Amino acid sequence: MKQSSPEHAPLELERFLPYRLSIVSNTVSQAIADDYQRRFDLGVTEWRVLAVLARFDGLSAREVADRTAMDKVAVSRALARLVHAGRVSRAVHGGDRRRSVLNLTEAGWAIHDEVAPMARRRERELLARLDAEEQAWLGRILDKLMPAGQDTSL
Template identity: 45%
Template sequence: MSGESGLELDQYLPYRLSVASNAVSGLIARAYEDRFGLTIPQWRLLCVLAEDGGLSQVQIVARTMMDKVTVSRAAQGLAKRRLVGRSENAADGRSHVLSLTPEGRALHAEITPLALAYEAALIEGLALQEVTLLKRLLGRVQAAARQLSGEAGP
């Protein structure tokens, strides 16, 4: 039947990317939720703040491609656990800068080895050159998607 439309779902790249992302996110989400009580958005927020330092929610939205509501909920959950602190944004008095607290940095340091172990297990059957190529191609697909949607950015 798929020959009629020319679209085979299992060969359709956007579908394959979504299914692969959901499979990986689901696997990791269970581990982070069970062991650390974190959602995937909260984990992403922790990572971004660990890498980039203090950021506004607008900057986090741009960096993670998560929507504003998701970022806000993740930030609220992390703030309740005292993993993230809020301070006034000197550049824009209407927003706040989020940054990791010492507890947030400690939790990030505790989870990082697990995250790296999951990544290693996921790519175990791939050669280094394949992993490098996959990362480069994913970056190009992401850039093309941003360009098609009219967004600027890396």
């Protein structure tokens, strides 16, 4: 059996903060996603793109990726599916053909307006496990843990 120093001891994933945050995030996201995936054939990344465009009209694909901290390739694929499905429109920004402007279509808004209340309900159910003081602390802790420069207005 290999002897290891504390520095090289096996990582206790069940106590490792990034792992724990990932488990909570994935579990909550998937619970919400089960609802809209079945009803609208919409993936998690596509929903997040719709939600960002509902909040911030006229973003570019790069701005969507930056606001969500999602992989640019994943955002690009999600946008391609959303545009193809008629849920997002893509136009050229002014005279700059390199920059596109993205907006929800009527179909995109219809989906958003059904999914957003479902997401809020799931959030309320999750937060109900915490008392008011714990909820306030959670908000403050998450704000402190957000990467510098990351927009927390979402």
